[in-house]
Amino acid sequence: MGKRNVNTTLQGALILSVAAFIAKLLSAVYRVPFQNMVGNTGFYVYQQVYPLYGIGMTFALSGLPVFISKLIAEAPDLPSQQAVARQVYRWVWALALVLFGGLMVGAPGIARAMGDVQLAPLIRMVAWMFLLMPELSVGRGYHQGQFRMLPTARSQVVEQLVRVVVILVAAGWAVTHDWSVYRMGMWALSGGTIAAVAALVVLPRWRQPEVRTSWRLPHLGRRLLIEGGTLCLLTAMMVLLQLVDSFTVKNGLVAGGMADAAAKSLKGVYDRAQPLVQLGLVVAVAFATSLLPALSEAQHQQRPKAFKRLTTTMMRIALMIATAATAGLISLMPWINRLLFGNITGSWMLGVYMLSIILATLIQTYNSVLQSQNSYRLTVVALVAGLVVKAVANHWAVVNFGASGASWLTVISLGVTFLVIWYGSDVTLRTGIWTRSYIRTLLGCTILMVAGVKAAVVILEHWWPALATGRLAAGVGLLITIPIGVAIFLGLALSWQLLSVREWLAIPHAETVLRLWQKLSQHGGK
Template identity: 55%
Template sequence: MQKNSVRTVMRGAMILSVAALFAKVLSAVYRVPFQNMVGNTGFYVYQQIYPIYGIGMTFALNGLPVLISKLIAEAKDDNERHQIVHQALLQLEIFSVAVFLALYFGANGIAREMGDTALAPIIMSVAWMFLFMPFLSVARGYYQGQFNMVPTAVSQLVEQVVRVVIILGVAVLATRMHWSPYVMGAMAMSSAAIAAAAASITLWRFFRVLRQPYQGRVDWYTLGKRLLVEGGIICLFSAMMVLLQLVDSFTVKTGLVANGLPDAAAKAQKGIYDRGQPLVQLGLVIATSFSASLLPALAQAYHQHHVQTFVRVSTTLLRVSLTLSAAATTGMVVLMPQINTMLFSNGEGDSVLAVYVLSILLSALITTYNSVLQSLNQFRLTLIGLCCGLLVKAAGNAWAVRTFGIVGASWMTVASLLVILGVIWFGSDRRYRAAVWQNGFGWKLTLICGGMGIGVRLGVLVFYQVLAPGFPRLASALILGIMVPIGAALFLMGANRLNLLTIREWLTLPLGDHLVRLGQRLKKVGK
């Protein structure tokens, strides 16, 4: 590949990465003002159905386009690429229509299983977006397979912006016109299909590809098997947290009612519990956003049979991800009362959310290690781990909620993630993970996080005595504004003093050279 071609590919990959990061942040952030406007019950109504949308979005954005781009890149010529495009589109259309019919005409049954039959119109509303999934998946995969990332990035941004604007607009109207939470939910979920249509319009050039003639066709069975097996595994793992949330949709509210809570109170409690989802999503963005820059190096080292390089890069990937996710998790746990009050206006469910955000650490490690295993073309182990974790969540969630209340659902999410991590961690080749713990990395990280957590918590107690107690939301915002940078400084100081990461590992982070210099200054201050 010529130098200009390489530059074009790298530019496209950077555009796609930035677009994906922006979309993830936007997808997490909009739910805070949305919850503030619609309240706990309105948030419950929206979040009950959100996992269904989340699964469809994963199929159309992350999972299927990745596989289709691989098939396009492997094709020998344009004729074979056109065969793949048409056959994949046809197979996915059959699948998406089946999903649409199952959701639309099975909405009453699904809502009944969720313990709230009024949710049926909202399920029908979100079902329409699945009809756009085949076109979006194949078009994005085709362009990515041609190393043109811009169409995917543009369609992704348009889809998220349109959806968020509609959702927040619906929330404003629902507040002013006093709509019921269920009317609001149906209107908000209609944004999924409208946004998918808008994204499809940005990919209009793909219709030219579909009109081009071709001869023959790829093997129907082989293509279908790859879409089902490889595409299915990628989609399922990309939707890991959404699948766990889907289990919550069927078990949490019904479990609370079975535990003796009135129906209205159970809905409000589920809405409070759902506050944890945007927090975890933001934490995961922080913990895993850097990893994409190292994945090409992993794949290259594996294909060139450079075992030592592969082990070194995978170790760096895991250690840095573990460091960032541990810091983010610790900070959220100790500052949860202030985070909850500042974002959602009150401290309801602090302990429940503090447990739930432990998912950040586990999910980040699972996602990162899964990237390592995918570079080794090891898909079966990750599928087994995911199935085991989902089985634990599905089997134990209702019991945990009936026995321990809403915090039981948080603990079951943590337990299921531990199972997934345990299966893929201990079931894989030891040499790809053993180096992570060298030089006392585990105890150093534990000591640093513990010291940061204690220091931040003591600082919070001091500032609460100083700030006016009559304005809890303002006080919480001020405390967070002070304690977050202090906590970051404490963590960085401890990491440098104990040599947690090597210079090379620090430099993999954005602004890594500045962090190294800052850490050295803090280290001198601490002496």
């Protein structure tokens, strides 16, 4: 029976992981055609208010359902689970009403603080989504707590699909009917509420006729605030940094002497970084956390050596993939920028922002390790420290260094967060993870990959001048240079034994790469 429960849990975790991957991928990819349709200023309008929606999505999509599922799983029987769900439902409704009322009443003040009073209707549009949060978060958490992951997974994917369709239809309609960017933004943001309704339609009902039970969870409000709030805060890390940008980047550019319209356009360029960072994070974290179920099992069975070995493997894989992805994105940023967004404006500040992929990946991966030990406080302290640095210094950085200052502050604040987590955690968890040999080898692989890619770029631009100006040509250039970069990095990493064979095999589908490398090595040795 125990084995069956473990298998059910692992299968459920896999289903939710795949659904989360699809949802995050959709959330990253749609921004590119959206920006292409509405331009820099239209993208600015949407991205200014998006972090408010992103926080609500975190509550309903991942943070609260995970916490609620833990509460449901603690209850001894079905009537007790129903009782717990009803208790939580009342608390979440209270939270939802406070957030809804705060956004509705405070919309003009929030818009003024963002430096654009025309954003008030968009903020009020986002507020409606919070009224659907109780049903979604409790419904998902209830089914997860009973180890039924498919309803949650289905509702997550449907929600993101419907939202993306609404956003892109609104953008297309706005362009063809000559709407203002603010009207377009309001309809695009309505996608959050429409998508939440669609998710509710496919989510099975969780409420059943009430059965009397004496089971009650003590201190539920406090647990919801501390444990649930912590999970939501950690999940919304990058969104919270974007929220600080919404209040400081455009205002800082204007304070630094830029015209209002130019500041809005540049903020839209700055926001091009979001889909690129999100894609990098999705890939790196997905590979690194594929070992999470095994890590949780090792912790549950009290096998400290296995736990440490898996932690080391996860962190090494995370740093390797994130570093390679970041270096590749920075090296090819002008071409990527031109292909996706039509020009190379802001390539430098976007390249700086890409450094956050490494730090955010390490934070999320290491936080997964701490969560498997039910340790939350350290990560919250670390995240708050990073947010304070960003909030205090961001306006000053933008005034003095332009939008690039905001990119650097994002990287610095994530660096502060990671350092607090790293040095605040148990010494046994951080010793021996990244040896000097590992770091030297990783740097060598990365530097030579960048050199190879840059050499390929110079040669290709010399032979084909259109690469320096053409959008389609940039796409062809990327199809050539990306495989070159991947081949150089992988070849060096395998030759120099950056990871052990066991660590390579922990990466999904790495076995095929190892077999191919073995054949090539044997062929080359003859």
